[in-house]
Amino acid sequence: MSTPVTWAIQTNFIADEQIRRVWSAAEDAGARVQDVLVVPFSDELGNEVPPLDGVVIPYGATKLTRLAQKRGWRGLCFDEAAFRVDAWNRHRDDMLNQHVRQMSVRECMAAMQDEDEESRWFVRPVQDLKHFDGTVTVAREIRRWMSSVDSGNYSFDGDTEVIVAPVQKLHGEWRFFVVDGQVVDGSSYRIAGQRLANAVARPELYETAQSLADGWLPHRTCVMDVALTDEGYKVIEFNTFNSSGFYAHDIEKIVAAVTRHFATQA
Structure with a gap:
């Protein structure tokens, strides 16, 4: 007997076209759909969501992930201890940023004083x-940016842990969706440094992605970004x-x- 599945989809502050497609796809897959509103600076949803039985799969901004944790929604594919750079590097030897400096924002600001x-x-x-999103920038900008934390300009503080790594040359970057350990679909998002989104069509690239997904994963259902480097394919994050x-x-x-996977969970 299949488990009831509901997609709880955030409908505010998200790209409309993608949300429409997720919503329609969930209905086509036989799932129920519940809209949710996320309110900035609040730990409550912005609309009344009734109790939902079975598996509830949240989809939206990272704030919804945090709210789903509090509600115990079973379709949340997140483990705080596993979705961390240091955990990835501890469990795998093929991460792009395998050898990094891990420090607080305050320490990072001081460390950049010693760099060109x-x-x-x-x-x-x-x-x-x-x-904040991972970014490539110069030491001078990192110092300026992180020193402004003291004036309350950002959503992180001096104790927030960051990693710092030298910039590497990437020939191509792809995002793969992994469901229960199996690579389901992929797309490029940058080729030779230029933004370029194309569906992955080459079977050998799917084979490479699957071989990477066969290793340790922070969750059996996750998103895996992959880069082609001078040393071969690496997992970015x-x-x-x-x-x-x-x-x-x-x-x-x-x-x-994803719907099919959770519908078969007891």
Whole structure:
């Protein structure tokens, strides 16, 4: 007997076209759909959501992931201890940023004082529910940006853990959706440094992605970003499925696979 599945989809502050496609795909897959509103700076949903039986799959911004944790929704594919850069590096030896400096924002600001002002670095939070997106910038800008934390300009503070790594040359970057350990769909999002979203069509690229997904995963259902480097394919990072965006992905195929997976859970 299948388990009832409901998609709880955030309908505010999210790209409308993607949300419409997720909503329609969930209905086509036989799931119920419940709209949810996320209110900034609040720990409550902005609309009345009735008790939902079975599996509830949240889809929206990272704030919805946090709210879903509090509600115990079983379709949340997130483990705080596993979706961290240090956990990935501990369990795998094929991460793009395998050898990084991990420190607090305050320590990072001080460390950049010793680096050439124009030296380029990659910096991102250690945790997955990001206080800010990973970015490449110069030491001078990192110092300026992180010193402004003291004036309350950002949603993180001096104790927020970040990683800092040298910039690497990436020939291509792809995002793959993994459902119960199986790669379901992929899209490029940057090729040779240029933004380019194309559906993955090459079977050998899916084989490579699956071989990477056969290793340790922070959750059996997740999003895996992959890069081609001078040393071969590396995993850039993992993201929580419930708050990951799409590029040129087959949204309908992904939503159907996730719905089918949870419908068969006891």
